[in-house]
Amino acid sequence: MWAEGIGGWPARRARISPQRTALLFESEPTTYAQLARRIAKLASRLTAAGVGQGDRVAYLGPNHPAFVETLFATTSLGAIFVPLNFRLTAPEIEHILTDSGATVLIYAPQTAKVVEGLQGPTARLVALEDYETWLGEGAETAPEVAVSPDDVALILYTSGTTGRPKGATLTHANLLWNTFNLLIGVDVGGDEVTLVTAPLFHIAALAQTLLPTVIKGGCALLTASWDVDGCFDLIERHRVTWMFGVTTMYAALAASPRWPSADLSSVRSLICGGAAVPEELVRTYQRRGLVFCQGYGLTETAPGVTFLEARESDGRAGSAGVPVFFADARLDPPGSGPGEILVKGPNVTPGYWRNPHATAAAFTEDGWFRTGDVATVDEDGHFRIVDRLKDMFISGGENVYPAEVENILYEHPAVAETAVIGVPDGKWGEVGCAFVVRSGDVGGEELREFLLGRLAKYKVPVRFEFVEGLPRTASGKVRKAELRAGS
Known part of the structure; x- marks a missing residue:
């Protein structure tokens, strides 16, 4: 029966194995029975706060049991969960809250300064310091809501490596099939x-x-x-x-x-x-x-x-x-x-x-x-x-895929991290520039010789920049736009 969508998973799991440990955080265990009860109480509180089917509830903070509870409580109501990258600035968070139209924002203490920096109308704010008290006022029985497989369960905002973040929607069915x-x-x-x-x-x-x-x-x-x-x-x-x-x-x-x-x-x-x-x-x-x-x-x-x-x-x-x-x-x-x-x-x-x-x-x-x-x-x-596709560059009429060059560079024992981009060149149109985080003593000429024995000459970077670290998104992808802007 699909009446509950993914929001009903913890309760269904609790029927089968109530005393198994569902979550472990800072050495504190939560059983599936406990998790299901807490999700029901949170769903009750969100309903009292005016959250209904199709409304958006956001969470801002590092990994925490409250994130998991908010995810399942929100989706059990047929509402839409919006997890936020806690490394973003106040203007970036504000854009996402405005774009998604979130009505409730639950946030962790580490993000309080960002939340304080939000301008204009915002969602109802629930600080994690007040979360347990807020949760304690909820009813033990969650409202029953019919949820369709094609209803949106999540909005996840893309990392923005190519511009302003867009909200990718995922349905209950999308998440179920991915789990399969x-x-x-x-x-x-x-x-x-x-x-x-x-x-x-x-x-x-x-x-x-x-x-x-x-x-x-x-x-x-x-x-x-x-x-x-x-x-x-x-x-x-x-x-x-x-x-x-x-x-x-x-x-x-x-x-x-x-x-x-x-x-x-x-x-x-x-x-x-x-x-x-x-x-x-x-x-x-x-x-x-x-x-x-x-x-x-x-x-x-x-x-x-x-x-x-x-x-x-x-x-x-x-x-x-x-x-x-x-x-x-x-x-x-x-x-x-x-x-x-x-x-x-x-x-x-x-x-x-x-x-x-x-x-x-x-x-x-x-x-x-x-x-x-x-x-x-x-x-x-x-x-x-x-x-x-956007990272490919053309040097002298030949396509160069930076990841191929990076893969070979990683084989050098003195290369800890690397990222390659295309930079303008008067003769070839574009040539490669390799940003390298070193784990040993190596220079650009040595790396160039190392690559020449393994790659066609047009793929070998002309420039090598040695840096302390590479700018990355939360998912680990290098922000190549930042490298291009500074090169």
């Missing part, structure tokens, strides 16, 4: 201890780890922040079995002095996404005997598009896998590539919030979603992500 796809690709168990250390306002953490863990009755171990030592400690202390991370997180763990001796024996699988994964990084994890699975997706596809299952991972380093079970993907133009990835399936967004122009531009005439990402496909149907 994930569970087909990963053997998630009811005994799972899932480390949710990536921010939950990012679709991969929310839909690729939290939702599958809840539906299977596992434990979601939430952390408000991430650091290398803390991650190792949590894995060892709580016997973590599964986690998602972005490339930079996994690279930092592998570069730690603790890496060779860390107890990772409980870990059954690791999933990486959010950006292209250097093959050498995959091999580093495989040498530790760990199952390292890659996937490709984006916010608008809830997010899974392709996935590399565990049994395929050993011999397919660098592959983003094949299309997930309940979706199709192809290249435009057709063939082995490079071409833009197009996606069609029940996990694909119906469009952007109150933005029909952007919605129309995102789909082909026959209904395929344009991802803006470039890939190649081998004879076995495996996708390899080449780059963002």
